[in-house]
Amino acid sequence: MAPRKTERILNLTICLLVSGRYLPKSRIREAVEGYHNLSDAAFERTFERDKDELRSLGVPIEVGSFDPLFDDEPGYRILSSEFALPTIDLDAEEAAVVGVAARVWRHANMAESTRSAIAKLRAAGVEPDASQLASLEPSVRASEPGFEMLWNAVLDRARVSFTYRDGSPRTLEPWGLTSFKGRWYVIGRDVDRTATRMFKLSRMTDLPRRVSRAGSYQVPADLDLRSLARSLAPREPTETAVLAIRTGKAPALARRGEPATSDVTLPAGFAVYAVGFGDLHSAAEEITQYAADVVVLEPAELRELVVRGLTAVAESVRAA
């Protein structure tokens, strides 16, 4: 921020903070030196921008007009109880985990946001000390170009437009962002299709653009981003496959299963398991990677998919 603007915004903040009552715009224009040499129109514009800026910094500006002296003009104030960070009392263990959180983000601006949050906590007396948890290093990355813009749009409740991989233009009211297997998704209401939709950021073919003012829509009060995110995860097992697994191989499959029996005569070194699966095709792909170490005994349709997959691999290389 340019020094003159910083000075003006800080003086505006102090002015609204110390007055203790709603101040009308005309009073503010007199009191804050940075507004003195502006035309009426320039003052209106600058004042609006300054208020938006302060709100995005977390400064709560209240609008009201119950002061009888200025009853036909809205007034503005900042309540010091709302302005100040409430007392926050963290014990050593809690402060240590906050210290670890300070280094989680691998995204320049998000790291900066975390750092300024922690600078405020320090000023409030919290002493984050991550040294006792030095060997824990959680990280979150956000390399998708549209991430930062969408993050801010979510916080501001501003509509965005972008082009998706299928070439379709989309307009979205973004409700939230979720990361699954390291990839970011945005969830919200697709305005043209009037439906809840989820988009993968890496599949946007251009940078999202803001197409509305802040606060243009309401996020559903019962939004449960985590359960929406869970719908991305593999489905819960609903069916059971009977598999013969070579001892010590395909441990991830064997551990998921229960010992079972089969009428098929198996070569030495194989044991039979009943393993749950949710989706036939995903199960076939998973099993195919183990080649001769896993034999599908039942169901027949799963076995056919695996045999077909194996045949395609055998032939694709022969054709090359």
Next chain:
Amino acid sequence: MADAAAAFGITLKTLREDLSVLWMCGMPGLTPGDLIDIDMDAVDGEGVIHLSNADYLTRPLRLSADEALALVLALRTLREIAGPGKRDAVDRALKKLEAAAGNMPATDQATVAVTAARDDIQARVNDGLQRGKRLDLTYDVASRAETTRRMVDPLRVFVLDGYGYLEAWCYSAKALRTFRLDRIAAVEVTSVDVAPHEVQLKDLSTGWFEALKDAPLVTLDVQPSAAWIAEYYPTEAVTTRPGGGLIVSLHVTDPAWLRSLLLRLQGGARVLSPEGAGDSAAEAAREALDQYAVLLGTTAGV
């Protein structure tokens, strides 16, 4: 001055400039008595900040929505690898922060899913890490599709791109190895102290791509059905083919990994180069087909 600059992550020069702006601010009226008073001689001389006449700014500003959400998300990510022991502390800190954030927009507006270890395993790994004890590790090696047992000295637990990992000195490999936490089948904390190791831990900022860049390059002809691999794995180059489908080049450290990928894709990807890189997948597929024919009388091409 140095402490303040460090706390805000700025240079001394920027801090000096900010202070000279702050010096011009104060109560409406802006007579000298209204202004915030900073002893600039002390700033430039002893490097100490004396600030007065600002009684209305004694408390820090509340967290902005952006700051609160960034911090909450960071804590929730830590929570996934904190183990049962430290998870309580994370939950308590989250609760206090959310209370302090007050009437903020819901901090539920962003979430990160992390695949990590079972509680009992995470607890033992973290215990070994904190007390510096060697671990007896039973681990599923995905590319070799088998379980291995080895002794390791734990060095770090980290989260990268949605998965939790243990980074440790492996006595079987005699090298630094990274183990996915959800593939640790069992772990015991031994009474042996970890030994010092001269190793460079992975730089998490660069993701997996940097670590792979010296590995041999494999180029695949990828059908549309398998195009997800170009998003899922770090790639060197991706070009779209006229008829749909992709040409994808990626670094492969372990031939067994490539074999299981080609099998998993069920013919959806074919090796273009180097020649022969796909042979072991085809051999494995033929061996499996022969086995089906013997066991169940199933013939290829059903």
